[in-house]
Amino acid sequence: MSIDMAQFHQVFFEESFEGLDVMENGLLNMNPGEADAEEINSIFRAAHSIKGGSGTFGFTTVSDFTHVMETLLDEMRDGRRDVTSEGINVLLASVDVLRDMLTAAQDGGDADEERVKASRADLDRLLAGGDAAAAESGGGDQVEEASAEPAVQEPIGWKIVFRPHQHLLRTGNDPLRIIRELEELGPLDAECDTSSLPALRDMDPEESYLSWDLRLNAPVDKALIDDIFEWVEDDCDFAVVPVMPEGFDPTAAVPEPDAADQVEPAKAAEKPEIKEAPPAVERRQQQGDRRKPAAKSAGAKAGGGGASSIRVDTGKIDSLINMVGELVITQSMLGLLGEDFSIDKLPRLREGLGQLERHTRELQESVMQIRMLPISFTFSRFPRLVHDLSQKLGKQIELKMSGENTEVDKTVIEKIGDPLVHLVRNSVDHGIEMPDERVAAGKPETGTVHLSAEHRGGNIVIEITDDGKGLARDRILDKAIERGLVKEDDNLSDKQIYELIFMPGFSTAEQVSDVSGRGVGMDVVRRNINELGGSIEIDSEIGKGSTITIRLPLTLAILDGQTVVVGEETYIVPLVSIIESIQVKSNMLNMVAGKGETFKLREEYLPIVRLHEVFNIEEPKATEINDGIIVVVEAGGRKCGLFVDGLLGQQQVVIKSLEANYGKVEGVSGATILGDGSVALILDIPGMMRLAADRDSQAGLAMTA
C-alpha cells in the first residue's frame, strides 16, 4: 500500500505541539504529593497521542522517547507512583526535549542527541527508582513465547479444535471469518460439530452452537494460527496440536493442550463438511489488488511545508459568509436600481448605499475578527516561566492570570510576547522578595504576580501586578542624578521618577542577575510597545508592589483618525492620541528657554509643533497662530500642541506601511488612501514628541549659547 504518510505530518505536528502545551500546563498545575486524576489523565492522553502518532508516521525516536514518559505518567495515574516535584521537573524537562525533537523532525532533522540522551537517562533513572520498575512490560511477550517454543521436529500441519462459547457472536466476531483466515494459510479441512445444536424452537438465534475440528495441511508457524485466534481466545475453547509426519500420534505429541479434554467429544457422529472453495480466496486477493491503485491515486502528495496557519472559530467564518450573502443581495438590488434609474428613485438609491456601507463595515469588522486571537496564546508560556524562575531563585511565587480570552490582533500576539516576558521576569526577579524577607515584612511567604488583560475603551489593557517590594523611588532618583539623566533640583513627581526606568541604559539592580539581565531592556520594552501603537505606564508603592499597565490598540490595520489639513496636504492624527482641539490667541504664546514655543493650557505649558515647519509645507494657509488650530495630543504621558490649518473630519483609515512602500520617515507612522484616491500620511505622535524635544533642545542650546 503506497499511501504517502507525509500528507498527514502537518496535522500531526500541529496537534503534537498543542499536546505538548497541554502537558506543560498540566504538569505546572500539579502539586507534589497530590495526584489529580483528571489532570494526570489529560497529560497522559496528550503523551499517548503523540506516541501513537509519531509511531504511525515514522518518527520512531519521538515515539520511543514518549513511551518512557508515558510509562511514568501511567504509573502516576494508577497511583503506583507518587507525584514528586522531581518527577514533575523531569517530565517538564522532557516536554522541552520532546518539543525540540518534534521541531527538528518537522524541519527534517534530528534533535540534539546529547540532550535527548540526558533527558532519557533522567526518565529511566526515575522509572528504575520507583517500586513500579517492573511495570515496563514488553508487549511482544506472547508472540515471542510462541515462536520460541522449541520444535524438535517440524510438523507437517496442525489440527485445530475450535469450540466457540455461546456468546461469541455478540463480540462481533464470526467463526466463519476465523475459518476463512485459517484457509488463507494453507489447505484446510473442516468438520463441523453440531451436537450442541438445540431443537429449532429452543434455539436462540443470537447464540453460537457449532464447533469445528480443523486440519490445516501446511507447515506454518504456530504463531500465525495464534494470531488468528488472538481476538477470541477468551471467547472459545481452542487447541492447536501439531500434525507430525508418518505414524506420529498427534495427541501424544503435545502435552496437555489447553482445552483438549473438553474438545474430545467433538469427534461425534454427524460431521457435515464445510468446505469453502479455494477460488473464494483468490477472488478476495484480486479484490485487494484492485483496491490498491485506487488508494494510490488518491494518495497525492499534499504540501508538507511549515506554512503558518491560523485556527479560526467556525462561528466567525459563518458570520463572514452571512455577511457576504447580505453584500451580494445589496449589490444585486443596486444593480437592478441602476438598470433604469430615474431621479425619483433617489431615496431608494440612498437607502441601498446606506446598506452597502453598513454591510461593508460589518464585513470589515468580521474579517478583522479572524485576525483576533485570545491573548492566552501569549499568556500560556508564563506559568512555566514563573515556575522555572522561582525555582532558580528560591522564591515562592504564585502566578494568577485573568482575561486570557481577551482577543488581540495576531500581530500584537506575536510582538507583545518578548516585552511581557521581560516585564514578568522583572517582577519575579526584582519585585517579589525572598520568602524570609516577605515573612519579616509581614507578608505571606508566597508572592503573587498577576497577569491580566481586558478591553477598555477601544484598547487592550494588559497589567502586570506584583505584591513585592515596589520600586525604590529614592534609589532610582539617585541613580538618575548620578547618571545625569535628571538634575538634582528637578522637582519630579513619583510618576515621573518611575518613568526614568524606561530611559536607555538605566539599571538599579545592585547585583546583575542572569534572570532579568542588566536592566537595559526597559527602554527596548517601551520602544516595542510604542511600535505597536501602545503605551506603558508604571505605578508602584514601596513595600506593597508595582503595577505595570500596557495599553495597546485593538488592531493594527485600521485606525480611527482625525483628518487635518496643512496647506495642500492632508494628514491623519490618530483619534486616541487627541485630547482636544482649540484656537489659541497669539497673546497666549510664550517662548520658554529649552522648550521653544509654548502655550499655556490650564496651568500647563505645552510645546507647539508647527506641522508646516516639520514637513516643510510651501504655502500653509495659517502661519499666524490666530489663523489656525491647535490639536492637543498626548503620548507617553507627555502632551503637545500640533499647529494645523484646520480640521476636516473623522474617519476610519486603513493603515498602509510607508516603510514597506517608500522608507521610514520620522514623525510618520504610515499612510492611507483617502476616499478621493489621494494619499495622506498618518502622524506618529510619539515620533512628533521626539521631534519636538530634539528641536527644543537644539533651540535651548542655541539660546544658552
Added chain:
Amino acid sequence: MAASILAVDDSASMRQMVSFTLKGAGYEVVEASDGVEALNIAKTRSVNLVITDVNMPNMDGITLIKELRGLPSYKFTPLLMLTTESGADKKQQGKAAGATGWIVKPFNPEQLLNTIKKVIS
C-alpha cells in the same frame, strides 16, 4: 453499497490517516473525535464497523464500546479498538466491554486494511 466505518480518535492526524486509507479502499467513512460524538452518530445512523481509539476525552473507547454493544443495532457489529503494545490490560478491558478485536499501534495503512478485511466482507 460500500461498507460504512465509523472512525473515532481524538487525534486529528490519526483520524485523517485512518479515514484517508479507508476511503481509498472504497469504504464510506464517518469520523468522530470522541466517544460522546461517536455514540451520537452511531445512534442516528448505522455503520458496519467501528474503529475507536482508547484514550480520549469526554468518553473513552472502552466506555464507547460498552455503550455501543448495549444498543440493539450494534449487538453483532464488529467493534475494533486502536491500542498500544503496552495496553495488555486495555485489551482485556476492551474485550470485557464487548470489543471484537484490536489493532495495535503503531500500524501502517496496509495493516489497517488487512485487519478491516478480516471483519467485514
